[in-house]
Amino acid sequence: MKYRLIDLFCGCGGMTLGFVHPRFCGAFESVFALDNDAAAIESYRANFGSHAFHGDVEGWASGERAASIPSADIVIGGPPCQGFSLLNKQRRGDARRALWEPYMDIVACSGARVFLIENVQGLLNTPEHEGIRARAEALGFQTSSALLNAADYGAPQTRKRAFIIGWKDSLNDAIIFPPRPSHAASDASGGLPRRRTVRDMIADLPEPEDYDIRDVPPPLDLHFRRKPTATSLRRYKAVPPGGNRFDLQRNAPEITPRCWIRKTSGGTDLFGRLWWDRPSVTIRTEFFKPEKGRYLHPEQHRPITHREAARLMGFPDEFIFKGKKIEVARQIGNAVPPDMAGAVARTIADALAARARKAA
Template sequence: MKHKLIDLFSGCGGMTLGFVHPDFCGKFESVFALDNDPAAVDSYRANFGDHAQCGDIEEWVKSGRTPKADIVIGGPPCQGFSLLNKKRRNDHRRALWEPYMDIVALSGARVFVIENVQGLLKSEEFGEITTRADELGFETTSGLLNAADYGAPQTRKRAFIIGWKRSEVTPVSFPPQQTHTSDEANKSLPRWRTVRDMIADLPEPEELEIRNEPAPLNLHFRRNPTEKSMMRYRAVPPGGNRFDLQKNRPDITPQCWIKKTSGGTDLFGRLWWDRPSVTIRTEFFKPEKGRYLHPEQHRPITHREAARLMGFPDEFIFTGTKIEIARQIGNAVPPDMAAAVAEVVAEVLRQKTKKAA
């Protein structure tokens, strides 16, 4: 029997994919998912079934329609904890862990998993979450994981809190053991997966829109840059960034970058072929937002390349506009990282099920 799973703030389902798909963990079954982004919910339904709902989590708590499940997973919106959010102390999104925990209680789950940005572990809310979990009968543990250590082709660091019912489940051993490494001397583990591993086989993109053809080319489309943008792309060498642009072509470098002489080393940067990608965010198609230029072609990465660098298989279905799909990709949990957490939880639940039998 597969363990029943609820995914809250599910997005398109990257975390669910790591738990339920046989190519990842495959020991869970999604029975309910909730998100307030209609396009993301449509993608979730296309991949996992019609049990995903689009709505407000606080209203759902009041509805009394929460199904029973073995585990609740999810990432309350991370912007409230993000260092990029300068007004985060009064951000209402910081409180969305509360209805999340309400659904943990209503579902009768024996385990919960919260995923978020690094700032969660040093926030006031971290203590509040663990206190609420204790009141509900959960023990908790937490840690910071690097997605690349678990097979994702991306150096994305994310915080996890795992809780388990102390009366029903044995303690969770966390973090999971690494499955991949950057240490070339360590021959016992495969090396980190790289940008080259994931996108080198793709041809240069030709179309400007989502293509009505099978994956991977459906999402492998280019932008339509201005001539000035093209000159800027050409001025950035392999592995370079905005400082190389300024050195090589100061005449076309934005004045705001010239005046800012430090920081932002990833801005307008090229990905490295033989390293994992940097963190893929929602505006990866804008190179001024990060290291999102192709390693050698004069363009930002495509939606398909971004999806692969997140760890999504080509057969995963994304629905919506270009902007909506980019948001789904950038907000997702890398499925490989989710699968590593899923394996830890599955072993704990397996032991409990075996004991009960």
């Protein structure tokens, strides 16, 4: 028997994958999922089944629809992170900051024994964090919060994310949170495997050829490149291994954007190259634009492809993405790395199993 899982704000299903796939955990089955991104829901259905719905969480948190929410052992989800992100200059008053409230309503009506909220690290220092903990306590949950780095759990990416876990009293002696890291930097002690690197994930891929999603088997279906302008290509060539926009300015000031020349500090990842022998930087939704971050290939003169980004997020090649190029990029960048989700999933599964043995 597998534990029943509900995923809210599910996206394409990166966090679900970490819970249900045997490669990551495998102790759970998805019984209900919800997101307001139609393309992401198509991807979720393609990978996990027809029980995923396109809609807003507020519409399912009360009334007749709430009555149709299935029972579950756990509710997981990441309310939209833009409401808490430091990149969102308008985050004060952002309505997305309040979406934890209908999330907790669904936790209550599902009868779940555990819930898990994932978000950007900014969540931990907000009134909303305290609100979540207070609502959880009122529903009979104890809670714990932690900031985790995906690279510490086998994901090939240094992505720091906030997690809030809640559990009913019956699991109090069994929950271990945060989970112990499974990987470490190469110079760390403790006998753990080294963190996975960009080289580990994408070095085997050939140079991309086409500028579109192709109807070919993975991994080449998402392995396409943009057609750069002559100026863009010159800019790529001016950035050495491990370099960034400051190298562009030194090597080719005549084609460096004036706003970058005026900005003499910060932004060290902009127009940067990934390092072969380190985990990737955080993969965001516009990884195909090097002006948005360190997204140039370590050697080739181009941004990383959709396939490379998916691998750097930890998605297996067989995972199915639906939608247009921009829609797929958004799904990849918004996902929770499955390796990170799997680490949390295993500790929750162990707690549920220990409780079952104690009750037997």
